[in-house]
Amino acid sequence: MSKLKVAVIGCGSIAKHRHIPEYALLPQVELVAFCDINEERARSYADQYGAKVYTDYRTLLAEVKPDAVSICLPNVLHAEASIAAANAGAHVLVEKPMAVTTAEADAMIQAAEANGVQLMVGHNQRLMPPHVKAKEILESGKLGKVLTFRTSFGHPGPEGWSIDGRESWFFRKPEAVMGAMGDLGVHKSDLIRWLLNDEVADVAAFVETRHKEGTDVDDNATCLLRMKSGAIGTLIASWTYYKGEDNSTVLWCENGVIKIGTHPEDQVIVELRDGSIEKHKVGGISTNQKQLTSGVIREFVEGILTGTPPRISGEEGKRSLNVILAAFESQETGKVISL
Known part of the structure; x- marks a missing residue:
């Protein structure tokens, strides 16, 4: 062949x-x-x-x-x-x-x-072993319905990652159009949609340039999301986590909580209301410092x-993009944007 x-x-x-x-x-x-x-x-x-x-x-x-x-x-x-x-x-x-x-x-x-x-x-993010494991646990039903959540993705910024450092296109708005939200936020909108098997219904957001000098692309965003199921939570994207990367998600459910990427060894932790705790070592989440396949x-x-x-697919990519675009619209208008 x-x-x-x-x-x-x-x-x-x-x-x-x-x-x-x-x-x-x-x-x-x-x-x-x-x-x-x-x-x-x-x-x-x-x-x-x-x-x-x-x-x-x-x-x-x-x-x-x-x-x-x-x-x-x-x-x-x-x-x-x-x-x-x-x-x-x-x-x-x-x-x-x-x-x-x-x-x-x-x-x-x-x-x-x-x-x-x-x-x-x-x-x-959908293919990272901790996220795959977490979805499997959610789909088992043992945690019941997801009620609230937080998901964040932050690191010190593209200057440490991009091949061009501080001169990178990431900081030039005509080429990047969006900053931390296009780099990291869209990963998390895709992840939360996929993990919960749900769509985002409403978005309210602060999307700002807090600290990176000489650029007008966003370096931080904090978003409030309401899912079609009614679950509510926060999505955070940041280029100013100067003391290390964070790519964690916590889902509070009817029967307990599931923590993903919050612990260096136990990548998925399930704590049930009956007092039982499960810890899963399933392989890491790739970081800029530690590249995993x-x-x-x-x-x-x-x-x-x-x-x-x-x-x-392209359709999936578009749905995840639309969440981010709604966050920018919310920042501009000061309103909650319905998708």
Whole structure:
């Protein structure tokens, strides 16, 4: 069987730490082209994998005709690159947030459908073992209904993560459009929707630039969410957790509480009202300091090879994006936004 020909468009940190090494682990994949506006960056990977180098993704799509692409570009380019790739007949894995407007997300979904290709969004939190375990426990029914929750994602900011440090596109509003909310908040809106098997009904939010100098993208957000089921909770995204990363979720339920990512060894803790406590060591949640395999690439590739539609589809990505967009609207208007 011939290998799946994959091109990586954008060779920054997410490509370096996740996409490229995870494709390289899969024997059914051949990395055929790398694209970056910084040609040297693309060349270093092309030399390593015997692939072609491009600085313009349109030329790459026309000349290489890859079977699939990873789009690891600044947020504002996600839609146009995804649509171009779909129109070139390539399956698309796009980083989150999938787009910066609902209209863009719709156009991406339509392009994939029109061309008969898959569109998957890199919402990796659904695949992290503690989150998978927590969902299994919730679905068992032992905790009963989720009543309230908090979910947060914070770290010291992209300057320590991005390949360009403080000069990164993450801080430039025309390219990023959104800051901590696009980077971290959208992960948590996706996670809470998936964990609770529920949709967000209402959003009220403070989305602000609290501390990062010289940028007008948001570095902190605190959101109030009400789910369709009636569950209420908070979603927090922050680039100013200077004393370490937090990616934790606590769900208070009828019969007890489930804590995810609150303890270094016991990644999932269930405390029931009858006094019993369960602790699960199920593998960590990936952090910027400690990169663990995300599972996203494997899921994308297997979906293409088996013809299985992606679980983390464009439609799913759009619903998670809409929560974040509602938070910005709430900040601007001072109102509770209904979805």
